[in-house]
Amino acid sequence: MLVLACAGGYGSAFAQDNGATNIDGASKKKLEAITVTGSLIPQTQIETFTPTTTITSEQLKANGFATVAQALQHITFATGSVQNAQNTNSFTPGAKTASFFGLNPGYIKILIDGRSLNNFPALYNSTEVINNLNTIPTDLVERIDFLPGGQSTLYGSDAIAGVINIIMKKKIDTPIVDVRYGWDGLNGGANRHISVANTFKFNKFTLTAGAQLESYQPIWSADRSWTSHYFENGSSSALANRDYLIYNTKVSNSYYMLDPNRCALTRGQFGGTEDLRNRPRQGEYCGSFYSPGTSTLSGDSRTASIYTRSTYDLSETTQWYGDFSYNFDREKWNNGASTLWWGSSSKYTYIYDPDLDDYINLQKSFSPEEVGGYQHAMYKTYERNYTLTLGAKGVLGTSDWEYDISVMHGEDKLVQRPLARFKGAMEDFFAVHVLGPDLGPDPHGNGFSTFRPNYEAFYTPISNSDFNSFAGYLTTRAKTWQNIGRMTLTHSSLAKMPGGDLGVAFLFEAGNEGWDYSPDLRLLTDGVWGQSAVQGAGHRSRFAVANEWRLPLLPELTLSASARFDAYKVASSTVSKPAYSVGLEYRPLGDLLLLRARYGTSFKAPTLADQFTGPSTYYVNTTDYYNCALLGYDPSVATINCPAKYNGVSVKGLQSGNPELRPISATNWSAGFILSPVPRMALAADFYHWNIKDEVAFEDGDKLLLQEAACRLGQLDISSPSCQSAISKITRNAKGELIGIYTPKVNVSNETIDAMNVSFNYVFSMGSFGEFSPSLNYTDILQHKYQPYAGDPYVDLLRSPYWSTDFKTKFSASLNWRLTKWGATLYASRYGRSPNYLVTLNASSPYTKPGEGTLPTWVTFNTSVSYKPLTNLDVSFIVNNLFNAMPPIDRSFPGTSSAPYNKKNYDVYGRMFSVEASYKFGR
Structure with missing residues (x-):
């Protein structure tokens, strides 16, 4: 049987825009074909070979999440450590993102109604392109679909870790107003929220429109006892x-x-x-002792969003449509006295x-x-993000071929005022x-x-x-933009096969995109004390074609296959990448059991920032292997015995983007099952594997100097392209002394991941006691290995805290109850163990020195209670972090630390309350 997405937990699948349909296992009713995330072909099966986790708008609120960002950061797949609002000395504390399976936040493809979200103009961690989840109006979201694993064959670049498709509301039955007020159980963080939405019908024209305003007061480090002063109970005195x-x-x-x-x-x-x-x-x-209290833990935030969806039924077979969204986000934060x-x-x-x-x-x-x-004296950012889509869809003539043609323009403009x-x-x-x-x-x-x-x-x-x-x-301006034309042709029953209708889909895309980061000129001319910046700008055109087939080989066996080809053109240079995927669905016991597997490839095209970030300088102490070799010291002893003139010499380095980068490529597969022993129950388990190659990093200067020495000494062919490239990146004076090194971005890194996810969802009635829906989700990163540069040994990221502090496991559970006018949800998150601070300093032999170890698990609870005093009125009371659980205290931090916890993994916001009321006008 098909699985209903539970009201309190996250369902394994949920396809319809207007709610799920309960299907009894014995029901013989034929479902209308619908389009699900993960396929271009309309179909009757919601669960397919691609595992899908869905968060409905009702779940989002019941579980205590006020924003899309909060929901996605708490999902069990989000095991990676990420910079956030607490990391005020980072590059994007005003933006919100997540890391799935411990992969780069830029490895996730985020869509709004199947179309790419605009890229955030500033670079995460100074190098990575991300999407800002803070610009999505929560009350206008119908549901969120997450597809883990490589999804490039349908969605193109970036979809290595998976795809998030945020489905917006297309129809609202009556005008609705929603208001919320939240406050902190400790201090700071008060928030206000109001939204309005309605659908208007004028003959053949339909308009759904909504607006949302939201504000959050800052939480200062002084507002929390853990962060108001230097750590008193650590490895040394404060x-x-x-x-x-x-x-x-x-x-x-x-x-x-x-x-x-x-x-x-x-x-x-x-x-x-x-x-x-x-x-x-x-x-x-x-x-x-109290200067740490001058920084913020959570910023002063103001957001405003507008969303419209309009359609015009030109005929029985043709519909014109238009989508428009505009989001404004003003963020303010402070890094405090530590950098002032x-x-x-x-x-x-x-x-x-x-x-x-x-x-x-x-x-x-x-x-x-x-x-x-x-x-x-706050750092301020102003982001204005908008997207406009115009299109038409319908049926070609009297055939069963369906088409969807659209053009989209999107821009994200950012002003930074540090x-x-x-x-x-x-x-x-x-x-x-x-x-x-x-x-x-x-x-x-x-x-x-x-x-x-x-x-x-x-x-x-x-x-x-x-x-x-x-x-x-200062005033720094940045922007990204994209223009995309898109056409899909689908036929859900092109021919009859032994197991049902053969479906096929074709996709064509073409467009261009750009990025421009223009710092205040004073940052580029050494006019600012203690700050600098790097400028960059670039644009390119791109096109893609894709094809998908769904082949019901037998009533219980379905084969799906898809392929895609993408090309990106910059001036006279073109970078291209094909991708493919094959999936199997096997139902040996009908709807009782689904066995599924998938194998394919995915990729990430070089970002415009990777290609066009301008030059920046740095200084490094390094070894001049060539001159050491001339003195008789080969590389094995040069760093020990070579004279100081050539060993540990300070050299000026130059680094920049690289227009010649190749796409990052990945091979990925998954296998799993869904067991539905009784109606409205599902137990799902899936295993995922990634093998990622050609990841981008700045070239290793030490390896470059080793290669240059080997070339000059005749150990390698000096006329070879690799030797010529290495020599061209090293600068020497007339005496042959090392004075400069150029280390651009290059394709050098590789990593492999094995992960497992298990979920359980059940909806059952207890008569007059109401309806209950328990839900469980568990993610375990079984293996994660990373190779920084070709020839390096692989680093086990799960056991090398110097490289990674990601969680290995993450678990969530919820219990939802509904009875006529009442409803309640209890939601729990459990974060697995993570390394303590001391072991993150040990690069060579972790967990071998006294004091090195792991921290206990962290469990938090959210709860919500809702009541309908009137037919048209819903009121809710929500408590986040019900028991005010603080992170595990890390006593290995020294007394010079301003926070005894890893801010990329934990927060000390504590218990927070909110009341919400939603009123629907009319009947």
């Missing part, structure tokens, strides 16, 4: 931040205390927590104080009182007020400038107007 510090070079790693007032003038800073501090064996300084500071070393490296006869450095953090309150300290103005301010005049070179001939600083002024807080004299906001 140490106050060094807010006013003078480094001493006479005694290594020690400080001078030169404040004549002994920090008396600073004690009003950081909320009155600043004072004289001491670090054992290092010295005294002025500092606060001044130091003399930026301009002078060291300065010489003749009264101390020593080379020193001065360092100062800016307090909330100096900044004017960190809430007034607070900056302008380099010249800030250096001038401290030169005048603290350092005084430059007295010339130091007398010891080391080339450092001489100053007699005014130490009392250094230890005196500056005014907010002084801070504003050298601080202000």
Whole structure:
């Protein structure tokens, strides 16, 4: 029998746009053919060879998820560690994403009604292209389908980990208004939400329209006891931040205390927590234990969304349609005092104080009182994302061929407004007020400038107007766009076969896409203190063709096959990639048991950022293997015995994108079953395998120098293309000394994954006690190995925390109850063990040193209760993290840590409440 998606848990499949149909195992009624995610061919079977997990809009709310992002981040497939709003010093804390099976967040294809979501213009972790899940209006979502495994044969590039298809509501029975207010059980995080939607019918024209407004107040680190101050119960004693510090070079790693007032003038800073501090064996300084509280854990967010779906029935066989969505997202966050500071070393490296006869450095953090309150010094982003689709669909003449032709234009524009300290103005301010005049070179001939600083002024807080004299906001603009023309031709019963109707589908796509990241010019000209940026821009055209067949070989056996060819053209260069897939469905016991398997390929085309990111410089200490070899030291001993002139030499590196990159390719297969022993019950288990090749990374400079040496020494053919390429990336001066290295992005990495997922869903009635629906979902990453560069040994990511802190297992369970006007859901998430902080520092032999280990599992509960006091009114009360469960505390973090947990895996938001009311006008 077909499986109903349960109201409280996640169903294994759910196909109709207007709700699932309950089918008794004995029913002989023929279903109308429908289109399901994972196939272009309309069909009567909901469960196919492709496992599908569905989250309905009712499930999303009942389980306590206020946004699409929250639902997808909690799904058990999302086992990977990801940067999020807590990682305020990352590149995209305002965007929300997820990592499925521990794979790169860019390996998931996200669709809205089967069409690609616009790419987020800023780069995740400075290199990866992602989609921002924060721009999807939750109340206008009908359901979310997730197809794990490679899906490129139908959906093209990016669909390596899987496909997420977000189905929007096409019809709303009556006008509806939904309002929600949420508040935090601790402090911060209050949120408000309102949405309106309706469907309008005018003869042959139908319009469904909705709008949503949402706001979230920030949660500051000061709002949580775990993050308001430096960790007190870790592997070392808590140490106050060094807010006013003078480094001493006479005694290594020690400080001078030169404040004549002994920090008396600073004690009003950081909320009155600043004072004289001491670090054992290092010295005294002025500092606060509470400076970590100045950062945000969750940002100040404002979103607005509009969605419309319109159709016009031109005839009985032809319909015109149009979809439009617009989303605005304003995010604000703060990284706090940890990155808002001044130091003399930026301009002078060291300065010489003749009264101390020593080379020193001065360092100062800016307090909330100096900044004017960190809430007034937030990093701001403004995102405007819209998509317009126009199309027509219908039947060709009197045939059974169905067509769907559409054109789509989408844009995502981003404005970033970070607070900056302008380099010249800030250096001038401290030169005048603290350092005084430059007295010339130091007398010891080391080339450092001489100053007699005014130490009392250094230890005196500056005014907010002084801070504003050298601080202000930058403006960086970025955008992505896509234009796609698409046509599908389908025939669900082209011919009769022993098992039923043969179905076929053809797809044709063509279009172009672009990306432009244009930083504020001051970031590119060294005009900003402590910040820099890399610009990039590029565009390309693309086309694709795909073909799908569904062949019912026998009543119990169906074969499905599909193939696709994609090509991307940049100037005169074309990158292309074919993909194919074969799937089997076997029903030996009718609807009681489905056995399924799938084998195919998937790929990810080089992103525009991978191809067109501009050059950036870095410095690296490396070994000049060529010159070491000339002195008689071969590579096996060069890093140990070669003279320092050529060993550990500091070299300027250059890295950039690479237009010559190849697509990332993957071979993937899955096998599993669905068992339905009684109506409305399903037990499903599936095994997944990926073998991914040619992943993109910056070229390894050390291996490049080894290759260059082998080429120059005649060990490799110097005239070969590989030798010529290696030599061209190494720069030497007239003396043959190494002075530069170029490491662009290249296709070098490989990884393999084995994973298993098990789910159970059941809906049953207990008469007057109501209807119950338990649901269980479990994901286990059985193996995950990664090869950074060709020739390297594979790294076992499940046992190498230096490389990965992903969860191996993830489990969720829910129990839903419905009785006339009442409803309730209890939802639980269990996160498996993860490595502690100390073992993530051990690159060579993890879990061998004292203190290295794993953290306990983390379990949280959400609950919701709903009631219908009136026919048209629903009210709900929702509690997230019912028992206020905090993450497992990691006591291996040192006392210099601002949070005793891994922010990419856990959060300390704690218990949160919300009340929601939904009113439908009319009957």
